[in-house]
Amino acid sequence: MRLIIREDPKTVGDYIANYICRRINDFAPTPSRPFVLGLPTGSSPIPTYKALIAMIKEKKLSFQNVVTFNMDEYVGLPRDHSESYHTFMFREFFSHIDIPPSQVNILDGNAEDLIAECNNYEQRIKEFGGIELFLGGIGEDGHIAFNEPGSSLASRTRIKTLAYDTILANARFFNNDISAVPRMALTVGVATVLDAREVVVVVTGQRKALALSKAIEEGVNHLWTLSALQMHPWALIVADEDATAELHVKTVKYFKSIERVQDEVERTQAELKARGKKAEEQVASVN
Numbered sequence: 001m002r003l004i005i006r007e008d009p010k011t012v013g014d015y016i017a018n019y020i021c022r023r024i025n026d027f028a029p030t031p032s033r034p035f036v037l038g039l040p041t042g043s044s045p046i047p048t049y050k051a052l053i054a055m056i057k058e059k060k061l062s063f064q065n066v067v068t069f070n071m072d073e074y075v076g077l078p079r080d081h082s083e084s085y086h087t088f089m090f091r092e093f094f095s096h097i098d099i100p101p102s103q104v105n106i107l108d109g110n111a112e113d114l115i116a117e118c119n120n121y122e123q124r125i126k127e128f129g130g131i132e133l134f135l136g137g138i139g140e141d142g143h144i145a146f147n148e149p150g151s152s153l154a155s156r157t158r159i160k161t162l163a164y165d166t167i168l169a170n171a172r173f174f175n176n177d178i179s180a181v182p183r184m185a186l187t188v189g190v191a192t193v194l195d196a197r198e199v200v201v202v203v204t205g206q207r208k209a210l211a212l213s214k215a216i217e218e219g220v221n222h223l224w225t226l227s228a229l230q231m232h233p234w235a236l237i238v239a240d241e242d243a244t245a246e247l248h249v250k251t252v253k254y255f256k257s258i259e260r261v262q263d264e265v266e267r268t269q270a271e272l273k274a275r276g277k278k279a280e281e282q283v284a285s286v287n
């Protein structure tokens with residue numbers, strides 16, 4: 001697992017947006033081979049969405065051949081409610097970009113048969129060949145998507161009862177009226193996230209600091225479901241300085257040094273490549 005630390009939520013968002021932009025452009029998606037991207041809601045990914053919107057407007061990136069799968073949705077909240085995740089995604093992201101709405105997948109928390117809705121979601125992900133990159137956020141209790149403490153690390157898309165802590169945390173979106181926060185949600189499972197070929201998680205703010213330390217400094221544990229990321233072969237967490245408040249100084253220094261060395265390696269590789277190209281050109285001009 002890699003941990004990248006940036007100054008604040010804005011620079012975290014810029015880093016992740018650049019990262020996703022590079023991945024999608026390198027993948028060079030086409031209609032028959034789209035880039036399949038998993039997406040979260042919450043306040044943490046908003047700076048990433050803002051930066052991606054700017055890149056798409058500047059034509060550095062396109063979502064024409066991107067298919068998205070959102071992580072979760074409340075059960076029983078009307079789809080057009082201002083706090084449904086469906087409304088959130090269109091308000092904060094999809095309405096501002098060039099993605100055809102038919103390529104957006106969001107769980108339907110009002111489906112007549114919620115179990116069938118969850119199973120079909122897993123099936124649809126499979127039909128697209130799996131998720132290439134899953135972007136996630138976390139709750140204060142370390143939950144990824146709505147995989148609350150105690151969720152099976154082998155879980156798949158299903159109905160989940162929300163933890164009281166999550167209901168309290170999300171009341172801020174419902175005029176601080178706890179009774180207005182839905183009690184249940186549909187969510188991809190921990191295993192659904194781990195199945196993605198790459199996972200990137202945004203963690204910002206001091207209120208996420210304990211969760212971050214539990215997830216990366218301690219063992220894999222179902223009480224902090226983000227920790228399951230330790231089992232993933234290609235996982236990246238991008239955090240701001242505030243979110244590192246509970247980490248050991250040694251941990252922060254370690255991950256910062258890894259980034260420095262990685263930068264050096266990449267610079268050297270680029271220099272060698274450029275030198276090789278120049279030599280090739282010289283040989284070609286002599287011939």
Ligand SMILES: N[C@@H]1[C@@H](O)[C@H](O)[C@@H](COP(=O)(O)O)O[C@@H]1O
Pocket residue numbers: 040041042043044045071072136137138139140144145146166
């Ligand atoms: N189900 C969502 C999570 O997917 C999200 O990561 C979390 C964090 O939200 P915020 O980024 O606003 O702290 O909120 C909810 O619980």
